[in-house]
Amino acid sequence: MQSGHGPVRPLQISRTPDSVAPAELSFEQVFRAEAPQVGRTLRYLGVREAEVEDACQEVFVVVHRRLAQFEGGSLRAWVRQICVHVASNYRRSKRRHPEDAVAEPPEVAAPAEQQEAVERQQQRRQLLALLDQLPAEQREVFVLFEIEQMTMPNTATTVGCPLQTAYSRLYAARDRMQSLLQGTS
Amino acid sequence: MTNEPVRLSESESPLAQLLRGAQQDALTPQAVERVQAGLVSVGLLGALATTSVTTAWWVRLMKLTSVKWGLSLTGLSLLAVGGWQLASRQQDSSAKPVASAPAVSEPAASASSASVARAASAASASRGSVASASSAPAVDAISAASASPSARRLATARIAATAAVASATPSQPTAPTPREGALLLEARRALELEPRRALALVKQHEREFPKSQLAPERLRIAAEAARRAAP
Numbered sequence: 001m002q003s004g005h006g007p008v009r010p011l012q013i014s015r016t017p018d019s020v021a022p023a024e025l026s027f028e029q030v031f032r033a034e035a036p037q038v039g040r041t042l043r044y045l046g047v048r049e050a051e052v053e054d055a056c057q058e059v060f061v062v063v064h065r066r067l068a069q070f071e072g073g074s075l076r077a078w079v080r081q082i083c084v085h086v087a088s089n090y091r092r093s094k095r096r097h098p099e100d101a102v103a104e105p106p107e108v109a110a111p112a113e114q115q116e117a118v119e120r121q122q123q124r125r126q127l128l129a130l131l132d133q134l135p136a137e138q139r140e141v142f143v144l145f146e147i148e149q150m151t152m153p154n155t156a157t158t159v160g161c162p163l164q165t166a167y168s169r170l171y172a173a174r175d176r177m178q179s180l181l182q183g184t185s
Numbered sequence: 186m187t188n189e190p191v192r193l194s195e196s197e198s199p200l201a202q203l204l205r206g207a208q209q210d211a212l213t214p215q216a217v218e219r220v221q222a223g224l225v226s227v228g229l230l231g232a233l234a235t236t237s238v239t240t241a242w243w244v245r246l247m248k249l250t251s252v253k254w255g256l257s258l259t260g261l262s263l264l265a266v267g268g269w270q271l272a273s274r275q276q277d278s279s280a281k282p283v284a285s286a287p288a289v290s291e292p293a294a295s296a297s298s299a300s301v302a303r304a305a306s307a308a309s310a311s312r313g314s315v316a317s318a319s320s321a322p323a324v325d326a327i328s329a330a331s332a333s334p335s336a337r338r339l340a341t342a343r344i345a346a347t348a349a350v351a352s353a354t355p356s357q358p359t360a361p362t363p364r365e366g367a368l369l370l371e372a373r374r375a376l377e378l379e380p381r382r383a384l385a386l387v388k389q390h391e392r393e394f395p396k397s398q399l400a401p402e403r404l405r406i407a408a409e410a411a412r413r414a415a416p
């Protein structure tokens with residue numbers, strides 16, 4: 001069918017949108033592309049609001065150290081894997097030193113026109129309260145799939161479990177979240 | 186191949202609304218700048234910080250303060266050298282080359298050790314290429330200053346002398362490595378709760394990376410740790 005329509009184009013190997021070859025990366029590019037989302041990931045993985053920036057910085061220190069070892073593929077998944085480890089360390093330290101830091105920074109009174117922002121903040125707080133009640137491994141899968149919108153295979157790789165285990169964690173987390181939400185409303 | 190499950194955020198449940206909100210969530214640009222500034226301070230984003238228009242305000246402020254301190258300390262050291270040369274001509278004696286150090290340290294000795302340490306570190310920072318070898322004794326001096334009040338005067342003199350030497354003779358610092366960045370980051374973290382540990386980490390950094398480009402940051406952390414560790 002191709003004859004008579006010009007030369008046959010070579011087959012393009014499709015890559016996921018966030019798939020990057022290691023040679024294309026510089027630390028600065030990774031920082032610019034990922035920093036805002038890394039903050040979100042850490043927040044929903046259970047890092048206290050007051051410590052999100054510190055944890056974010058820690059993630060990028062690790063990124064800088066390991067960037068040379070990045071073998072290509074999904075950059076987002078690779079960075080999220082680091083986030084999962086850093087957040088896990090922060091959660092552990094929170095259990096060890098619960099008094100070290102303020103869980104939430106003091107609230108700043110918002111003017112009336114910022115009602116939308118206030119509502120967003122309330123929603124965030126509500127979601128965080130629900131997530132806090134999930135076991136850590138369910139929370140990780142739920143956050144990566146439902147909030148970070150990663151694919152299930154990438155999610156499983158990121159948390160380091162078999163794909164089927166990731167599925168069962170996701171469904172368990174969903175059930176728990178739904179029932180918690182119904183309980184609160 | 187397993188099909189991807191439908192995401193909850195695509196449904197119409199109350200949970201979906203929360204999830205859609207969370208997906209829009211991100212660090213604010215100000216927070217990103219603060220993180221960036223933190224990475225700059227440990228040397229991981231140096232080039233970005235100097236060229237970026239959006240550099241955090243406090244980095245700019247720090248630079249201004251450093252320049253101010255650098256100029257004043259350079260002026261002081263020039264005065265000291267001038268005075269020493271005048272004195273040596275008058276006395277026609279063989280003056281020791283380190284005689285300039287006490288001359289610089291005398292006015293500084295009246296100030297508190299912490300403030301002098303900050304001045305020393307700021308002056309070093311303003312140089313860009315700090316004399317790393319000479320910054321090593323400065324960290325010792327700063328930690329000595331925190332140890333006992335009797336040692337403070339001597340330590341203050343050493344710090345001021347180090348700053349003067351650093352401003353006078355820039356050397357060739359080495360490019361920062363991720364490990365040393367991480368070490369200083371850890372020291373900075375430990376500042377608030379464990380200043381003595383911060384001091385120990387700074388000393389470790391000094392041992393492992395004596396000619397580091399991060400020597401100004403090391404001095405700053407050491408000075409702050411000494412201030413906090415002081416009884």
